Amino acid sequence: MNGQTILLISDMRQVYLAEILTKKGMSVRCLDIRNSQTVEEQLLKLKKFLAGAAMLVLPIPVTKVPEQERLNEILNKNLANDTLVLGGCFTEEQRELLDRRGIRYLDFMEDEVVAQENAVATAEGAIAELTNHSPYNIEGAKILVTGYGNCGKAIAKKLRGLGARVTVLARRREVRKQAKEDGFYAVDFAFGPEEAMGAAMLVNTVPAPVVTRVIIKELPRDAYILDIASKPGGTDFACAKEFGIRADLVLGIPGKYAPKESAYILERSMERFAAKQKSIDR
Template structure:
C-alpha cells in the first residue's frame, strides 16, 4: 500500500503528538482532527493510556473507535489491550528503533536537568549510572564524551564484563552503597527499589535523578524525571513519532 491514501485522525493531546501530526502533514500525509468515514489510521498519545485505562487526554478508546471505520489502524504506545485485539495496531513502544532513538532523546533531556541541578559542567564530575539498558547506554555515551568520571552499576555479570572491556568502571547493584562516597551525580534507570532515603540522606551534595518508570530511588531530594522527551523536547519527540509512523507504513503497508 502506498502512503498516499493514508488519512490519519489525530486524537492526541500532548505537544509531541501535535508536532508529529504537523510533521506528517508536511510530508504529504492527510491529517484530520475529527472522525470521517475516510479515516484509515487513528493517532493517539504515546504512551496512550492513563493508569485508569482511559486515554491520556480523557475519554475511552472504544468510544472513539465507534465513530471510525472498523478497519482503522490504531497508532500509539502500549496497545496490547483486550479491547484492541480485533484491531490492527502500530505500537511504537514495541518498535526497537523507536525505543533506541527515544532513549537517546531521554538521555539528552536528563543531562539538561542534571546540569541545572549540579551548577557545574560534567567534566570530571563523579557520576554513577544505575542500569545498563537503552537509556543507561545512551547516558554513558553522552557523559563519556563530556569527560565525565563515570561508574556504571549493572546487575548482569555479562554487562559488567563488557563495560570493563570498554574501559569503564562497573559495579554490581549490591555494591552501590560502597561507591557512593564522592559521587556528585546519581542517575537511576532501573524500575525497582535500589536505594532508600536512609542511604541517600548521607549524600546531600549528590544530585539524585530517577528516570525509571517506577521509583528506584526513594527519599527527599530525588528528582523524579519521567516522560522527558514529550515534556522537554516535544519537537524532537514528535519528529521521532512521525518518522517511525512513515517507516512502518512503508515496511508493513499498514
C-alpha cells in the same frame, strides 16, 4: 498512508508530527488533550471520528490520556477493525483489548530504531536536567547511572564525554560486562551503597525499585537524583525526601527537550509500520 490520521495531542511532539504529516499531504485531525477541562469534549470527538480513521496516534505514554477507562471504552466500541493504532507504552488492558479485536498496533517504545534514536534525545535532556538542578559541574563529578539499556548507555557515554567519572549499576552480569567493554566501571546493585558515597548525581533508568534506602542514605545530602524510568520510577522518593536529597521523576524528556526531532523519529516509525502492514495485506 492514505485516509485520515487522528492525533491525540499531549505534548509538542504530536504538534510537530501533525505539521510534518500535513506537509506530506496527509489528512490529519488533531484532538488536543492537554487541557484537562476539555478532555471529555475531545474524547467525544474521538468517538465520533474514529470509525473513519485509517490511523490513530495515541500519546507516549498512552496513559497521558486522563480518562483511561473512557478511552478504552471508546476504542473497544468505536475503533474500526482496519484502523492502525500507534502509541507508547500501552497498558496490559489496552493490549488485550486490541489483540481481542484483531486490531494491528505498534508500541513506539518497542520499535528498536525509535528506542535508539529516542535515547539520544533522552540523554541530552537528562544532562540539561542535571545541569539545571545539581549544584556541581558534570566535569569531574562522580555520577552513578543505574541500568544500561538504550538510555543508560547514551547517558553514560555523554556524561563521560563531558568529563564525569561514571559508574554503571546493573543487575545482569552480561550487561555489566557490556558496560565494562565500553570502558565503564560497572558493578552489581549490591555495591550500590558503597558507590553512592561521594556521588554528586545519580541517574536512574530502571523501571523497578532499585534506588532504595540502602543506596540513598549513603549519598551526600546535596546529591541530585534524576529518575527517567517509566512511572512510578525506580527511586524511593519518600526516602530521598527524608534525607533531604532532591529527587525528580522526569518523564517524556524527548518531548520536552527535542520535540521536533522526536516528531521526525515517530514519523519514520509510522512509515515503517504502515509499509509493513501494506506488504502483509498484499
